Amino acid sequence: MVAKRYDLHVHSWFSNDCKSNPKDIIKIAIKNGLSGLAITDHNSIKFHHENFKSNELLIIPGVEVSTNRGHVIGLGIKETIKRRLSPEETVEEILDMGGLAIIPHPFDFTRRGIGKIIYDLKNIAVETVNGSCPVKFFNTKAKQMAAKSNLPETGGSDAHRLKDIGMAYTLTTEEITTADDLLEAIRKQRTTGEGSNLTIREKIIRTFQIHF
Numbered sequence: 001m002v003a004k005r006y007d008l009h010v011h012s013w014f015s016n017d018c019k020s021n022p023k024d025i026i027k028i029a030i031k032n033g034l035s036g037l038a039i040t041d042h043n044s045i046k047f048h049h050e051n052f053k054s055n056e057l058l059i060i061p062g063v064e065v066s067t068n069r070g071h072v073i074g075l076g077i078k079e080t081i082k083r084r085l086s087p088e089e090t091v092e093e094i095l096d097m098g099g100l101a102i103i104p105h106p107f108d109f110t111r112r113g114i115g116k117i118i119y120d121l122k123n124i125a126v127e128t129v130n131g132s133c134p135v136k137f138f139n140t141k142a143k144q145m146a147a148k149s150n151l152p153e154t155g156g157s158d159a160h161r162l163k164d165i166g167m168a169y170t171l172t173t174e175e176i177t178t179a180d181d182l183l184e185a186i187r188k189q190r191t192t193g194e195g196s197n198l199t200i201r202e203k204i205i206r207t208f209q210i211h212f
C-alpha cells in the first residue's frame with residue numbers, strides 16, 4: 001500500500017489572520033500531491049458550511065479552538081465549540097460530538113501551545129510536526145511526548161499562506177476513502193506526523209519575500 005499524505009492543519013480566509021482563498025487552497029493541495037486536508041480555522045467552521053468539494057481531495061471538517069490555556073483542534077465536527085473553556089472541557093466537547101481531539105503545537109509557547117497540561121488530557125492525538133513552529137525543538141518535544149505516552153500522532157502545516165500548504169503532514173498507508181476512515185486510522189495509531197517546520201530564516205524570507 002502506498003503511503004498517502006494529509007495536511008491536517010490548514011487555515012483559510014475564514015480565520016482572521018489568513019487570506020487564503022478556499023478554492024486556491026484546494027488547487028495547491030492537489031498540486032502538492034496531498035490526498036486530503038483539514039481546514040482548521042480559528043474558532044470558525046464557516047469553510048465547512050460552504051461545502052467546498054473536490055473529487056481528487058478528501059476534505060475533513062475541523063476547527064482550531066482557543067481554550068483558556070491555548071489551542072485545541074477538533075476534527076470531524078461541524079459545529080464550533082465555545083472559546084475559553086479549559087482544554088479538558090474542550091476535548092470532552094469534541095469527543096461528545098464524535099470528533100477527534102488533536103493538541104496542535106503543544107510545546108510552542110510562542111503560539112498558544114497548551115504546554116504541560118497536555119500530560120493531564122486523555123483520548124487525545126498529538127500534532128507531532130507543525131509546519132509553522134519557529135524552532136524544531138518544539139516538534140521534537142511533541143514527538144517524544146507522544147511516543148512516551150503512547151498517543152496517536154498527526155502532522156499539519158498550520159499554513160496561513162498558500163505556499164506553506166503540505167510542508168508538514170500526516171502520513172498513513174491505511175486505505176482511506178472517507179473522513180471517518182482517516183480519523184479511525186489516527187485513533188488506531190496507524191499515522192505519523194512528518195515533514196518539516198519553517199526555520200526562522202525561512203520564515204523571514206517568506207514573510208518579506210526576500211531572495212538571498
Ligand SMILES: [Zn+2]
Pocket residue numbers: 064071104105111112
Ligand atoms: Zn494554533
Ligand SMILES: [Zn+2]
Pocket residue numbers: 009011040064158
Ligand atoms: Zn493553526
